Amino acid sequence: MLHIKCPYCGLRAQKEFAYGGDATVKRPELNKEVSSEEWNNFVYMRKSPRGKHIELWHHISGCRQWFKAQRDTATHEIFQTAKMSEEIK
């Protein structure tokens, strides 16, 4: 089981969290004409990197906050977690 450091509650077991996907995906700008392909890319298309990946996690059985985590998809090592308002270096 992974142990993930919630930026608010500290180190917790993975069981308390829900995975929220790629944290680097940017929503198309509001009030701007969006092509079907652009929208399709935003909703469905994801990279599947081997190595460091910045992703969203939700502390669903804890403080119920979303946060970012940088994890190695091959080793599952978690290098850093950060609040949504913070940047992962």
Added chain:
Amino acid sequence: MTYTSSLNTVHKQGLFGDHENKKENELIKLREIKDLTIYQLVKYKKSTADISKMNLDGLRLPEPLNVKSNSSTRILWMGPDNWLVISDKKNIYDTFKNDFLDTDFAITDLSHSRTIIEIEGELAREVIKKGCPLNINDLKEGNCSNSIFHAITITLDFISDNPQVIRILALRSFGDSLHHSITDACLEFGYKAV
């Protein structure tokens, strides 16, 4: 409104599990805590209210993973800008509604939506460890935390270290299941349901 506990037909008083040849103070005590007034207090993101100066029933709002309490009210930290107020005062809302304005806070009455089971005894932590992945050895009297117990989302409220008293709060609809899980975990040690 009449309140009927979710454990009304489930929580039976008596001695259960491996209780024979044990002194009463060696047994775990399980009780249901009910008839409390519970409010969720959430500060809006855009609110500029200074919570460090606010008080509720004479208590400041607690820091992360902490509880502020007096003889009748406990305020639990639930998350950033999110607290749970638990009180035996029926009129607790009237005492703070003028300070916690609805333009700054979302205040929700959850009194009927929680089941609370209290575990007392030296082995209370051992019972919780059976189903909860949280390292509760780090938490002491005056702490609280959300976690899970056998996949049920719970809130742990550490009432006292001596004697050890821990309250487990869960959604009312999970009360029956939580009670089953907790009593099952207690059988090995022997418990007295009071």
